[in-house]
Amino acid sequence: MDNELTVSSAAKETLPTVFGYIGIGLAYGIVGRASGLSPLMITLMSLITYGGASQFIIISMLVTHSPMISIILSAFLVNSRMILMSTTLAPYFRKESLFKNIILGGLVTDESFALGMNKINYTGRKLNFPWFNTVNLFAYIVWAIASLVGALLGNFISNPDKFGLNFALVAMFIGLLYLQLVSDKSIKFNLQLLVVGFVLVATFIGIIFIPANLLTLVITLIACAFGVVIKHAFF
Amino acid sequence: MPSSNFILLTILGSGLATWLGRIMPFVILKKFRLSAKMVEFLSFVPISIMSVLWFENLFIQHLGHLPSLNVPNLLASLPTVLSAVISKNLLVTVVVGVISLGFLRLVVGM
Numbered sequence: 202m203d204n205e206l207t208v209s210s211a212a213k214e215t216l217p218t219v220f221g222y223i224g225i226g227l228a229y230g231i232v233g234r235a236s237g238l239s240p241l242m243i244t245l246m247s248l249i250t251y252g253g254a255s256q257f258i259i260i261s262m263l264v265t266h267s268p269m270i271s272i273i274l275s276a277f278l279v280n281s282r283m284i285l286m287s288t289t290l291a292p293y294f295r296k297e298s299l300f301k302n303i304i305l306g307g308l309v310t311d312e313s314f315a316l317g318m319n320k321i322n323y324t325g326r327k328l329n330f331p332w333f334n335t336v337n338l339f340a341y342i343v344w345a346i347a348s349l350v351g352a353l354l355g356n357f358i359s360n361p362d363k364f365g366l367n368f369a370l371v372a373m374f375i376g377l378l379y380l381q382l383v384s385d386k387s388i389k390f391n392l393q394l395l396v397v398g399f400v401l402v403a404t405f406i407g408i409i410f411i412p413a414n415l416l417t418l419v420i421t422l423i424a425c426a427f428g429v430v431i432k433h434a435f436f
Numbered sequence: 437m438p439s440s441n442f443i444l445l446t447i448l449g450s451g452l453a454t455w456l457g458r459i460m461p462f463v464i465l466k467k468f469r470l471s472a473k474m475v476e477f478l479s480f481v482p483i484s485i486m487s488v489l490w491f492e493n494l495f496i497q498h499l500g501h502l503p504s505l506n507v508p509n510l511l512a513s514l515p516t517v518l519s520a521v522i523s524k525n526l527l528v529t530v531v532v533g534v535i536s537l538g539f540l541r542l543v544v545g546m
Contacts, residue, residue, distance in 0.1 A: 224527035232530075237437035242447065249451035254482075258489060259450060263438055269446050276450035279485050280457055281478045287461035299463070306459035371493045371509060372516045372533020378486035379520040379529075393483050400487035408495050408503045420488045421481065428480035429473075 204323045211335035214320070218312045222340055223347045229256055230351020232369045236260050240352035247348035251341065253311070254377050255279045261370050262417070271418050278421060286314040293321070293328040301330045308337035388428075392436050396428045403427075508546045512536040 203210055226247070233243040238260060246256050255276040262272045287306050294302050313336045317328055382393050403420050411419055437443070494510050495503035512533060519532035540546045 224525075228527055228530050238443070239440070242440065242443050245444070246447045246451075249447050250454055251451070252454050254486070255450065255454065258485070259446065261489060263443060263446065266438060269442065269449060272446050273449040273453050275485070277453040277457060278481050280454045281481055283454065283458045284461055285475060285478060287458050288465060291462045291465045294462070302462040303459050306462035307455055309458050368509065368512055368516075368533050368537035369530050371490060371513070372530045373526065374486050374489040375513060375516045375533065376520045376526045376529030378483065378490060379517070380524065380526070381482050381486060383524070387479055388483075396480055396483055397487045400484055401491050404488055404491040405495065405503065408492065408497050409501065410499065412499070413492070413497055416492055417485065417488050420492075421484045424484035424487070425477050425480040428484070429476050432476070 204325075206320075206324060206327065206329045206332040208331050208335045211332045212339060214316060215313075215336045215339045218316065219339065219343050222312070222343045225253065226344050226347025227351035227354065228369065228373060229253075230348045230353070231355040232257065232351075232373065233260055233348075234352045234355025235369060236264050238263070238352075240349060240356075243352040244345060244349045247345045250276065251308070251310075251344070252276065252280045252283075254374075257370055257373055257377075258417070265413055267413075267415075271415060275418050275421075278418070282311075283309060286311070290314060290317060290328075293317075293326075294330065294333075297330050301334075305330065305333055305337065308334075308341050310337070310340055313337050313340055388432075389436055392428065392432055395431055396424055399427050400424045508537060508540045511546075512540055 229247070230240075230243055233246075233256075234240070238246075246259065250256055250259065258279055259272055259276055262275060267275075287309055290309065291302070291306070294305060297305075313333065316336055317333055320332070321328060378397070382390070382397075400420060403423055404416070407416055407420050438446075490513070494506055494513065496506050497503055515536045516529060516533035520529040523529065
């Protein structure tokens with residue numbers, strides 16, 4: 202990482218994170234195909250929805266025939282962390298035009314956010330459009346291509362249920378949850394564990410009377426409220 | 437899987453919702469701020485939603501009655517969690533998870 206805010210330095214600095222995109226993008230494509238989604242829809246979702254974990258959630262809710270509005274709301278909720286990242290990033294681009302702000306904001310990801318927050322430590326706390334836009338575009342293109350390749354690979358894996366492929370989605374959430382637990386320093390680790398434990402109990406109770414297609418959303422909202430209350434009471 | 441139309445509309449809808457969430461702070465931040473309470477509430481979304489999406493797969497729903505355990509998913513979760521902790525790598529975790537359930541299905545016959 203250097204102090205230059207140019208296209209070429211952005212390309213150089215994004216490269217290591219690209220390998221992460223390729224791996225998850227491939228996995229997403231294979232999972233999508235295994236769940237019965239066409240390669241076209243899989244790629245379109247990567248281009249239009251563009252939200253890592255939320256794309257896995259959309260697939261799992263499509264499989265259970267959830268109502269469209271609850272799928273969209275769930276995708277929005279899981280991506281709502283983007284609001285926080287955009288809120289943190291926006292002040293660095295106040296001098297850029299509104300149009301450029303919208304272009305940058307539309308493609309913000311966890312990785313480009315993290316990279317940007319790292320970069321300001323080398324540039325005297327400055328960011329600009331060419332650098333951040335390059336980081337964003339690089340990630341966007343690699344994500345779409347990896348999704349498509351994953352979807353095409355998924356074509357050769359028939360009857361995924363028999364081979365345990367439908368567990369890919371569950372395994373992905375286990376992995377994402379773990380990575381979130383160890384990397385999110387904004388919430389104390391013990392508090393995060395408490396919330397996860399609460400979710401387990403709430404899921405067991407909720408599944409008795411909440412229809413499957415609303416369960417995810419309802420439990421998430423209750424668990425967030427639980428987290429806020431416990432944080433104020435004990436942390 | 438629902439119809440292509442349904443899927444496409446869902447993709448467009450969630451795309452629009454996500455895009456608005458991403459760009460709105462850039463557009464309106466100069467005038468307004470999210471309340472601290474809201475920011476705090478949203479900070480619990482990622483772990484909460486990931487947990488539900490895992491845990492609801494460990495049970496089999498019988499509306500109005502206690503759920504039963506999804507034993508294969510429960511057993512396959514153990515090596516999956518372990519591989520996540522050891523590798524800290526999403527792709528490795530997924531591969532181990534798939535192999536674990538595949539082993540239970542094909543070899544153990546669950």
